[in-house]
Amino acid sequence: LQAIRTSHPVEAYAVRLTAEGKSLVYTGDTGPECELVDFVAGADVMLAEASFVESGTNPPELHLTGTDVGQIATSAGVGRILVTHIPPWTDRTEVERDLLATWQGQYRLVEAGDVFEL
Numbered sequence: 001l002q003a004i005r006t007s008h009p010v011e012a013y014a015v016r017l018t019a020e021g022k023s024l025v026y027t028g029d030t031g032p033e034c035e036l037v038d039f040v041a042g043a044d045v046m047l048a049e050a051s052f053v054e055s056g057t058n059p060p061e062l063h064l065t066g067t068d069v070g071q072i073a074t075s076a077g078v079g080r081i082l083v084t085h086i087p088p089w090t091d092r093t094e095v096e097r098d099l100l101a102t103w104q105g106q107y108r109l110v111e112a113g114d115v116f117e118l
Helices: 034-040 066-076 093-101
Strands: 001-006 013-019 022-025 046-051 080-084 108-111
Touching: 001 080, 013 034, 034 066, 046 066, 066 080, 066 093, 080 093, 093 108
Parallel strands: 022 046, 046 080, 080 108
Antiparallel strands: 001 013, 013 022
């Protein structure tokens, strides 16, 4: 288990879990930052929050957009993305469009009750 502090106005952390040669990284609440790419590097799965959309006026260093998630995962060589922390007032279709602008791999927009295996 590893953790790094993320870029967020309230103290928040990204967490990396590694076991039996597999790894999952949860971004936690964060704005986009270069340090996250290094922390996520090579993860089998990145569970990433994407509360914002590119078309919005987003406060800096608070949350990610789908575009941010795709850029981080692409740069980090992630195997699969699970997108979470999409609030009810955010258009999931727009988050997905933003993600696909920068990501070409496997992904899923997480829904309550989903279960995944590494």
